[in-house]
Amino acid sequence: MSSFKDVFDTYNWDETLQSIFSKTENDVLRALINTKRDLEDFKALISPAAKPYLEEMAQLSRQLTKKRFGNTIQMYSPMYLSNECQNICTYCGFSMTNKIPRRTLTDAEILKEVAYIKSKGYDHILLVTGEANKIVGVDYINNVLKFIRSQFSNITIEVQPLLQDEYELLIENGLYAVLVYQETYHREEYKKHHPKGKKSNFDFRLDTPDRLGKAGIHKIGLGALFGLEDWRADSFFTALHLKYLQKTYWKTKYSISFPRLRPHSGGLEPKVEMTDPDLVQLICAFRLLDEDVELSMSTRESEVFRNNIVNLGITSISAESKTNPGGYAVAPESLEQFEISDERPTEVITEMLKGNGLDVVWKDWTNNWE
Numbered sequence: 327m328s329s330f331k332d333v334f335d336t337y338n339w340d341e342t343l344q345s346i347f348s349k350t351e352n353d354v355l356r357a358l359i360n361t362k363r364d365l366e367d368f369k370a371l372i373s374p375a376a377k378p379y380l381e382e383m384a385q386l387s388r389q390l391t392k393k394r395f396g397n398t399i400q401m402y403s404p405m406y407l408s409n410e411c412q413n414i415c416t417y418c419g420f421s422m423t424n425k426i427p428r429r430t431l432t433d434a435e436i437l438k439e440v441a442y443i444k445s446k447g448y449d450h451i452l453l454v455t456g457e458a459n460k461i462v463g464v465d466y467i468n469n470v471l472k473f474i475r476s477q478f479s480n481i482t483i484e485v486q487p488l489l490q491d492e493y494e495l496l497i498e499n500g501l502y503a504v505l506v507y508q509e510t511y512h513r514e515e516y517k518k519h520h521p522k523g524k525k526s527n528f529d530f531r532l533d534t535p536d537r538l539g540k541a542g543i544h545k546i547g548l549g550a551l552f553g554l555e556d557w558r559a560d561s562f563f564t565a566l567h568l569k570y571l572q573k574t575y576w577k578t579k580y581s582i583s584f585p586r587l588r589p590h591s592g593g594l595e596p597k598v599e600m601t602d603p604d605l606v607q608l609i610c611a612f613r614l615l616d617e618d619v620e621l622s623m624s625t626r627e628s629e630v631f632r633n634n635i636v637n638l639g640i641t642s643i644s645a646e647s648k649t650n651p652g653g654y655a656v657a658p659e660s661l662e663q664f665e666i667s668d669e670r671p672t673e674v675i676t677e678m679l680k681g682n683g684l685d686v687v688w689k690d691w692t693n694n695w696e
Contacts, residue, residue, distance in 0.1 A: 329536040330570050331529055334563070339512055343559045349373035358382060363615050368565050371611035372558050380607055387610040387639040390617040399684045400642040401676070402450040402482075403443045406651045407431050407470065411456030413523030415509075417551065417587055419649075420456040422523065429651045430461055433473060440477055442654040446646065446672045450480040452505070454649075457486035457525055464492045468499055475500035482547070486524065487534040493541035505547035505583065506534045510554040511563035515597075519554055535567065539575030546571065546580055547622070552605075553587030553596030561608055565615060572616075581620035581642070582612055586627070602631055606638065613639035625668040632668050637682055645675035 349370040357367035358379065370376060371383065408430035411420040419426070431439065443451060453470060455462040467485060475481060482503040483496070493504070510516050513528055520526045535546050548567055550560035568580055584605060587596045605627075612621060623632060623640045625647040636643065645668075648654050670678075679686050 329533045330567055331532055333566065333570050334511070334532065337563070337566070339559055342562055343556055345369060346373050346558050346562060349375050351375050351378075354379055357614070358386065365562070365565060365569065365615075368611055368615045369562060371614055372561055372608055376607060376611075377603070380603060380610070383607065383610040383614065384638050387613040388637055390613055391639050391641065394617045395641050397684050398687050399636060399640065399679055400450065400687050401448065401672070401679075402452055402642060402644055403446070403448040403672075404452040404454050404484075404644060404647050404649070405436075405439050405443060406454045406649055406653060407436070407466075408455040408458065408462045409651050410458035410461045411523075412458045412460075413456075413525040414521050415523075415525065416519045417509075417554065430455075430466075431651050431656065433469075435652055435656045436470060436473065438655045439652060440474055444477060448672075449478055450482070451478045452482045452484060452644075454484045455486075457523065459486060459524070464488060464495065468496055471496060471499045471501055482545075484547075487531050488537070490537040490541045493538055493543060497541060497543060501543070503545035503547060503581075504538055504543055505549070505581075506531070506538070507547075507549040507551060507583070507585070508532060508564070508567070509551045511550065511560055511567075512555040515555045535571055536574075539571060539578055543578060545620075546575075546578055547583060548580065549583035549585060551585050551587060552600045553598060556598050557600045557604060557608065561611075565612070568616070568619065579620070581622055583622045583624065584609060585624060605631075606635065609635060609639050628667045629670060633678055633682070636679060636684060643675070643679070645670070645672045 346369045353370035354373070354376045357363055357370040360367055376383065409420045409426070410428050410430055411422050413421065414423050415421045462485070467483060471481060480502045481500055482505060483501060484505040487506060508531060509519065516528050517526065525531065535548065538546050548564055550564050552560065564582065568582065572580060586600055586605065609621060612619065620641045621639050622642045623635060624644050632643065676686055
């Protein structure tokens, strides 16, 4: 059976990047006035030629977001369950080669973390682990879902890629959405950053959203880690992936995240810098490409940036995030996966959003599963 890999293999990275950089002012103007934009329009909107039109893109992005999502924005909380990992990843604090204390939360510890998160009002939780099948495999994740599903309206996971039947089992026990980032769509650079472990299998990871779609998941989250390769090409392939999935698994909803490389234990310097204006341009370009896709912003970004981006297309935002297992109530001192930038408490973020004219919701407002 065909998969996104079949589509992906028909594209060349260098030719794609050249095509983006060859876009002209006329291409940008055409993309701005089009009412139904395609991937060629998206190339124009992320190209250097679009930089002078950032204000126009931002205004259109806000209009489309308000039309589709109103003045609402969703807040969610990540809960890290384990920092065990069997992969070597050059950009991650949990990488197997990093000599750090490893921890996997017990049921009792999970309850303490959940109690803290619920005390802040959250009804949508993101469960995160390192990629360690033997320690935090399907059985562990399934147990956590059964354990906490009564506490939350929506449960999302960001863990190692699984098989279709494994996703089907988790969906039966309350799983709502899965985030799976390709990190970079550049095959050769991907191998450099993932030299060992199951994650080194580029194609298996690339086809994970297909397995999710076949399993009948309610929502799939895509993204690339900006800094590993040229952000424009990685963004195009993310958009290509999105459009393929929407056409193939049309009952599933989709979200896009925009993580930039952040400091961590054994840190990696970005190969290609993505500036704040670059990221604003990209967020607006995704909104102009697709007014239905959800766009998410994490605490990787600074207070000032997040204050200004929430009205330009973003539909969900995290707050008070801890990227270490037990970071809320059990073991606040344990090593983080990466350093967050916006450390403001939930209450402050909530007031900031309301000050921007947004109504805060605590679960997935597009949920039609119940």
